[in-house]
Amino acid sequence: MEMLTNLIQYMLDLGAPIVLPIIMILIGLLFGVGFRKAFSAGLLLGVAFAGMNVVLSFLFTSIGPASSAFVEHTGLQLTAIDIGWAPVAAIAWGWPYAFLMFPLQIGINIAMLALNWTSTLNVDMWNVWAKVLTGLIVATISNSVVIAFVFCAIEIIIELKQADWSVYLMEDNTGIPGVALPHSLFFEWIIFLPLNRLMDKIPFIANNSFEPEALREKIGIFAENHVSGFLIGVLIAIFAGYDLKGILTLGIEAGTALTLFPMVATLFITALLPIADGAKEFLESRFPGRTFYIGLDWPFAAGLASIWVAAILNVPVLILWSIILPGNIVLPFGGIVALCSTIPAALVTHDDVLRTTLMTWIAQPLWIYAGTWFAEPITQLARQVGAVEIPADVQYISWVSMEAPSMRMSFAAIGDLIGNGHISPVLLVAVVTTVLFFWSGKMLREENHKSAVKLGKIETSD
Amino acid sequence: MVNQARVVLVACGGGIASSHVVKNRIKDRLEAYGIENVIIKAIPYLKAQILSREAVLYVNLSPNDGINYACPVMSGIPFLTGFGIEAAMEELKAHLEHHPPKA
Numbered sequence: 001m002e003m004l005t006n007l008i009q010y011m012l013d014l015g016a017p018i019v020l021p022i023i024m025i026l027i028g029l030l031f032g033v034g035f036r037k038a039f040s041a042g043l044l045l046g047v048a049f050a051g052m053n054v055v056l057s058f059l060f061t062s063i064g065p066a067s068s069a070f071v072e073h074t075g076l077q078l079t080a081i082d083i084g085w086a087p088v089a090a091i092a093w094g095w096p097y098a099f100l101m102f103p104l105q106i107g108i109n110i111a112m113l114a115l116n117w118t119s120t121l122n123v124d125m126w127n128v129w130a131k132v133l134t135g136l137i138v139a140t141i142s143n144s145v146v147i148a149f150v151f152c153a154i155e156i157i158i159e160l161k162q163a164d165w166s167v168y169l170m171e172d173n174t175g176i177p178g179v180a181l182p183h184s185l186f187f188e189w190i191i192f193l194p195l196n197r198l199m200d201k202i203p204f205i206a207n208n209s210f211e212p213e214a215l216r217e218k219i220g221i222f223a224e225n226h227v228s229g230f231l232i233g234v235l236i237a238i239f240a241g242y243d244l245k246g247i248l249t250l251g252i253e254a255g256t257a258l259t260l261f262p263m264v265a266t267l268f269i270t271a272l273l274p275i276a277d278g279a280k281e282f283l284e285s286r287f288p289g290r291t292f293y294i295g296l297d298w299p300f301a302a303g304l305a306s307i308w309v310a311a312i313l314n315v316p317v318l319i320l321w322s323i324i325l326p327g328n329i330v331l332p333f334g335g336i337v338a339l340c341s342t343i344p345a346a347l348v349t350h351d352d353v354l355r356t357t358l359m360t361w362i363a364q365p366l367w368i369y370a371g372t373w374f375a376e377p378i379t380q381l382a383r384q385v386g387a388v389e390i391p392a393d394v395q396y397i398s399w400v401s402m403e404a405p406s407m408r409m410s411f412a413a414i415g416d417l418i419g420n421g422h423i424s425p426v427l428l429v430a431v432v433t434t435v436l437f438f439w440s441g442k443m444l445r446e447e448n449h450k451s452a453v454k455l456g457k458i459e460t461s462d
Numbered sequence: 463m464v465n466q467a468r469v470v471l472v473a474c475g476g477g478i479a480s481s482h483v484v485k486n487r488i489k490d491r492l493e494a495y496g497i498e499n500v501i502i503k504a505i506p507y508l509k510a511q512i513l514s515r516e517a518v519l520y521v522n523l524s525p526n527d528g529i530n531y532a533c534p535v536m537s538g539i540p541f542l543t544g545f546g547i548e549a550a551m552e553e554l555k556a557h558l559e560h561h562p563p564k565a
Binding site: 123 | 482504508529
């Protein structure tokens with residue numbers, strides 16, 4: 001145990017840009033990809049990490065002072081800069097236990113398939129990082145890596161079950177058979193399904209539908225990173241009391257950061273590909289000849305126009321909520337296009353843009369509070385593993401639109417109770433989430449069944 | 463004379479994760495088949511319609527989206543699920559044969 005702690009500390013001291021390539025090369029060799037490919041992938045991972053630090057550094061020097069000026073000028077305590085998913089993912093991979101999530105996910109998936117507890121084969125290896133994020137948040141809050149892993153295991157099981165329970169709903173929405181969505185971003189069906197049923201009872205909403213496609217064409221430009229970044233940067237600068245030159249400069253710098261973040265993220269993808277492919281082949285070879293639902297990353301559903309329209313219409317509302325919600329410390333920026341809210345809503349409402357937009361507007365506080373509570377663990381890890389100095393005028397970094405806020409908050413609160421004996425008011429969220437998971441779970445299976453009947457499939461299970 | 467490369471588009475939500483996975487899978491196979499003069503671009507989903515004007519093929523990761531693209535479209539789902547990749551590659555090769563590189 002002592003040796004393990006020392007090893008972890010040594011890894012943290014070396015820094016992620018060095019440790020990650022080494023781990024990656026070893027895993028690559030383990031998967032038999034050959035030394036050249038393993039070395040290239042490993043090096044690329046280190047480069048990706050260092051590259052992300054370059055962009056983050058740039059962001060901090062531009063937004064950092066602006067966010068402090070914003071706080072001073074407006075009196076609003078929004079001290080956590082929302083940096084969005086790409087750099088948060090990079091930071092997550094810097095967690096010393098990150099790579100253990102691969103065997104955890106693969107192992108649980110295989111076990112559950114073998115025991116016939118699931119019909120879903122989750123080949124989405126990129127989103128293993130979502131479990132890493134859950135793990136590092138829970139580990140930090142509960143002070144226990146073991147507790148964190150237990151909850152990550154639970155998350156993996158929940159993902160597979162929700163995939164099973166919604167595969168026909170997916171096909172109904174996208175026309176693609178046999179593809180399921182284990183991704184934790186879908187999890188807020190637990191609140192959107194009951195909301196959807198409620199909206200069935202409101203005549204105006206139930207009787208009106210709008211074509212999202214035309215809207216998507218008109219306002220799609222606002223979802224583009226350089227545009228949304230520019231607009232948010234300008235807004236922050238205005239409220240920070242900057243002059244015209246300062247406003248325009250920050251706008252462009254913000255647009256730059258938001259455009260570059262995803263570009264660096266592609267380096268992560270390419271670097272992790274050998275693991276992703278190897279894991280996929282390993283999984284598939286275990287069950288030859290058997291049909292499953294294939295769990296994929298969310299973009300197969302990107303054709304639902306409501307996702308995009310609602311996300312854009314949500315931007316001003318998200319900003320408003322962050323200003324008025326008591327106790328919120330997150331300044332929306334990188335996560336301003338809240339896809340993790342609009343995707344589950346659009347899927348549950350079958351691409352109904354009015355309902356998707358309204359549900360997103362109503363439920364945003366959940367995401368914002370998750371961003372507030374988790375700012376500390378995320379910032380702490382970033383300071384520990386990153387090669388970049390988070391400057392003094394940046395207090396926290398966070399993410400205002402993360403996946404499954406209710407699940408993560410529940411895990412963290414329960415972990416806090418078990419690990420520290422601390423009774424947090426967030427335990428209420430945990431209770432409600434658990435209840436909803438089972439109650440809405442029945443609704444999800446009902447909707448799934450309705451879709452199956454609509455598609456002409458005969459349901460023989462569940 | 464330089465052969466003009468043909469552009470094949472792959473798009474996903476942000477133009478990052480899934481589209482890069484598919485791009486790499488297609489690239490590896492094209493190399494194995496010795497097919498050249500193809501540029502595969504991973505782009506954000508919202509850009510696909512505009513960029514389809516300059517492409518010879520759009521590998522759609524969210525097929526059935528009901529959008530009119532300027533170039534031919536095929537489903538990229540097999541490249542994500544891993545099932546049916548061979549058939550999908552045959553379809554892709556057929557599209558490329560329809561558009562030989564301009565000499």
